[in-house]
Amino acid sequence: MADARATLPVLDDAxxxxxxxxxxxxxxxxxxxxxxxxxxxADPMRLQLLSLxxxxxxxxxxxxxxPVGLSQPTVSHHMRVLVEAGLLTREQRGRWAHYRVVPEAxxxxxxxxxxxxxxxxxx
Amino acid sequence: MADARATLPVLDDAxxxxxxxxxxxxxxxxxxxxxxxxxxxADPMRLQLLSLxxxxxxxxxxxxxxPVGLSQPTVSHHMRVLVEAGLLTREQRGRWAHYRVVPEAxxxxxxxxxxxxxxxxxx
DNA sequence: CGCACGGATCGACGCCGGTCGATGTCGTCC
DNA sequence: GGACGACATCGACCGGCGTCGATCCGTGCG
Numbered sequence: 001m002a003d004a005r006a007t008l009p010v011l012d013d014a015x016x017x018x019x020x021x022x023x024x025x026x027x028x029x030x031x032x033x034x035x036x037x038x039x040x041x042a043d044p045m046r047l048q049l050l051s052l053x054x055x056x057x058x059x060x061x062x063x064x065x066x067p068v069g070l071s072q073p074t075v076s077h078h079m080r081v082l083v084e085a086g087l088l089t090r091e092q093r094g095r096w097a098h099y100r101v102v103p104e105a106x107x108x109x110x111x112x113x114x115x116x117x118x119x120x121x122x123x
Numbered sequence: 124m125a126d127a128r129a130t131l132p133v134l135d136d137a138x139x140x141x142x143x144x145x146x147x148x149x150x151x152x153x154x155x156x157x158x159x160x161x162x163x164x165a166d167p168m169r170l171q172l173l174s175l176x177x178x179x180x181x182x183x184x185x186x187x188x189x190p191v192g193l194s195q196p197t198v199s200h201h202m203r204v205l206v207e208a209g210l211l212t213r214e215q216r217g218r219w220a221h222y223r224v225v226p227e228a229x230x231x232x233x234x235x236x237x238x239x240x241x242x243x244x245x246x
Numbered sequence: 247c248g249c250a251c252g253g254a255t256c257g258a259c260g261c262c263g264g265t266c267g268a269t270g271t272c273g274t275c276c
Numbered sequence: 277g278g279a280c281g282a283c284a285t286c287g288a289c290c291g292g293c294g295t296c297g298a299t300c301c302g303t304g305c306g
């Protein structure tokens with residue numbers, strides 16, 4: 001802040017008061033990757049869908065449309081988002097696509113959030 | 124799925140094959156609340172801002188605009204989002220607004236994600 | 247082969263949110 | 277009081293995203 005800068009006459013714009021100059025923000029690529037996973041989770045419908053998948057080990061879309069009250073294309077879209085984010089896996093069996101939770105992905109996210117200082121530093 | 128339904132003659136539309144009928148999805152209000160917190164985190168810029176705040180215990184906006192390369196209004200807006208999501212606190216001191224991380228909020232989110240089955244069931 | 251079913255994809259629509267220049271508000275200093 | 281600096285807010289712009297009806301694709305069965 002300005003008062004700290006006043007005592008550092010030669011560090012008026014290269015040094016932030018609280019941020020050591022050798023500590024840049026989280027790398028852009030890491031931030032993007034983490035944000036994408038969090039964004040996949042950051043929708044109430046997708047959280048509801050996840051809770052349903054978790055409760056029955058594996059689920060297909062015809063089981064999910066009713067409980068969450070969404071149309072089939074919408075559920076299909078959401079499931080795709082979750083699969084692409086690495087939070088679910090999809091397995092085609094005949095007519096049915098089975099979706100399952102990826103526990104490791106949640107564990108990893110939990111680890112990042114549990115220790116925010118170290119977690120958000122991981123690259 | 125359809126084959127499971129074929130063996131449950133009276134549960135053809137009320138029962139999903141994998142979801143026990145007494146296990147509804149995550150409650151809508153809970154899903155909304157959790158989604159809001161996750162959405163606050165689900166932006167790469169905000170993750171970068173958070174990593175900076177974490178590294179220096181407390182920061183103000185003038186310290187943050189440079190490292191993340193955003194304008195003051197944008198940073199101010201992002202900080203507001205994080206404060207309203209309960210992930211940061213804001214304290215006005217003279218001209219400066221000090222932002223700090225709320226560790227408990229992260230711990231809670233981590234808990235929800237670490238044990239997804241129970242975590243997403245919590246209300 | 248034709249039909250039924252489950253699910254993916256397309257296209258359109260409306261809403262949301264990141265971004266910034268401009269401006270307003272507040273606190274501090276002279 | 278006026279000037280300055282920090283930061284909040286406003287308004288506009290633009291891209292992204294949730295949603296659904298329609299349609300397409302793949303599988304299974306008679």
